[in-house]
Ligand SMILES: CC(C)[C@H](C(=O)O)[C@@H](O)C(=O)O
């Protein structure tokens with residue numbers, strides 16, 4: 001078996017230091033499990049801009065296209081806040097998603113038993129929470145044309161972005177979500193604003209058609225996006241898999257993530273279409289951002305990135321055994337009482353980024 | 365003094381029955397405070413469609429334009445779910461907002477001390493919460509052109525909506541929000557997605573200009589909409605006044621409303637521009653919807669609509685004394701332990717819609 005090609009893009013802020021802990025796991029896999037990867041490391045975001053003058057260099061994109069999977073840290077920071085729009089760190093992330101065709105963004109919001117008190121919500125509301133939000137990632141309001149700012153004849157300026165989806169774009173994200181729902185509890189909630197936005201009327205129609213023609217075994221419900229934001233706060237456990245437009249998914253998945261109270265624990269996967277061999281382009285990254293305020297202090301929580309790597313092993317490399325081992329190690333370490341600052345609670349032991357990484361290795 | 369013209373639009377679902385309780389307060393004002401209104405009642409939403417074949421008849425709109433204020437119940441329900449897009453109950457609401465030029469939607473999220481336990485969030489996170497979300501209401505993604513669904517040459521369909529704002533639209537909602545912040549704690553948080561959407565880059569630029577030129581006494585901060593959804597869940601009390609785009613405001617204000625756990629308590633105001641005499645067109649309505657599932661059961665909470673009427677007295681009719689009386693009566697009744705089903709808690713007395721209305725009158 002040839003080694004799997006993994007591109008590592010630590011990015012900005014705490015991205016670097018959390019990725020160091022993943023590297024330790026990779027080393028452990030080489031030594032103890034005799035598994036090695038063909039690893040390339042690259043730059044993205046502000047750190048890419050500083051070197052290449054662009055948040056995503058062509059060579060890095062080429063590496064990503066050639067890789068079996070990409071593991072990303074985080075991008076952005078105040079240092080690059082004043083850059084022009086198309087040089088900003090975020091453009092690197094949006095570009096790699098778009099160019100790799102990663103249309104399906106899987107964002108779990110799960111509450112670890114040991115961390116239920118980290119939530120601002122009452123324990124009984126979030127205990128055992130396990131939602132998967134499937135966010136469309138390469139279309140919708142983020143990418144629609146026309147877009148930009150123009151000056152009108154009367155001297156005023158006008159800003160424009162476009163929310164747009166074609167039936168085939170809706171179908172492919174719909175299938176990704178239905179397939180996932182099938183593997184879980186066969187319940188899918190499609191979120192739209194079909195009482196106001198025609199684009200999401202089409203969204204709803206296509207979801208209904210898919211259910212009727214290909215997924216009759218999955219129960220499909222619909223919810224308006226404003227109500228979904230409410231229901232996530234009122235009773236999040238009513239949801240299993242949710243599927244929605246790019247911008248809606250950005251907002252709802254962050255809201256759902258925060259319900260858990262432990263953002264530093266949440267991984268995500270972004271997947272493309274399967275090729276003839278059933279392989280899909282894929283990028284894995286933590287849900288949290290680059291947290292420049294705590295960068296370099298060795299206090300960031302590396303677990304979301306470690307769990308993103310475990311998702312990568314599971315979904316891209318078919319290494320379920322190793323993925324299980326890592327996830328169990330994370331649970332064991334939490335159960336043992338170790339906490340990074342972000343999830344610290346009375347009576348627990350506060351540890352640094354590196355000690356947390358070390359503890360996972362010891363557990364493994 | 366000529367009587368103020370009030371147009372009452374109970375709408376659909378529980379709209380009818382909660383409005384009956386407002387009528388009792390109006391009667392009380394006539395008898396005990398010698399204040400009378402010039403009242404017209406009309407139809408909107410599904411109930412207007414049933415009679416006129418349209419969710420907002422021209423005569424009703426004319427009445428609204430002629431009124432000093434409009435008080436609305438709620439619109440929508442499954443009965444009208446299968447109507448074509450432009451006949452749906454919601455179109456009536458969107459049309460009246462647009463035609464009356466009600467660009468500033470004020471949505472408070474406040475937690476009454478007596479109801480702090482109704483929230484799914486921990487008491488210390490929401491106790492004393494008092495946020496005002498200023499949502500732009502006649503522009504943005506809800507109204508931008510082009511919009512619709514078209515069939516492409518290849519047979520696929522494509523849905524389109526447009527997010528667009530001009531500088532003057534941004535400035536007028538900005539001023540409304542800054543003015544309000546000035547009357548409160550001089551803190552305004554403008555919510556956008558300026559790292560992705562050019563339209564909101566313009567939004568942010570205009571907010572900054574306004575602050576620098578007209579509102580240097582108000583502290584302006586900016587937050588991305590996904591982070592705002594998170595921060596509302598993490599620590600809502602960090603906010604005072606927030607201002608944002610129509611669609612973002614729809615989502616965030618519902619999320620914020622649900623933080624309080626007592627949606628049935630929240631009023632809202634939608635305001636137009638001031639005319640030469642300083643009068644503004646205005647519409648007041650509860651934040652909750654038409655709740656068709658509990659319609660006609662005499663269990664709906666009438667307090668949000670009663671508090672919307674009190675906002676109307678305060679902002680449109682300059683009747684601060686009466687507005688205060690009503691708000692104090694609501695607080696007293698809650699303190700006395702009366703609760704409608706939606707806010708019922710152990711040890712309290714569960715009352716019907718009509719008993720709640722009666723209790724408010726008795727308290728007055
Ligand atoms: C950084 C930003 C462009 C990005 C997005 O909006 O998609 C982020 O918020 C996310 O959710 O991954």
Ligand SMILES: CC(C)[C@H](C(=O)O)[C@@H](O)C(=O)O
Nearest residue numbers: 195196226440454457458614
């Ligand atoms: C009923 C609907 C059209 C409306 C909106 O989206 O504005 C409602 O959700 C609201 O927030 O007032």
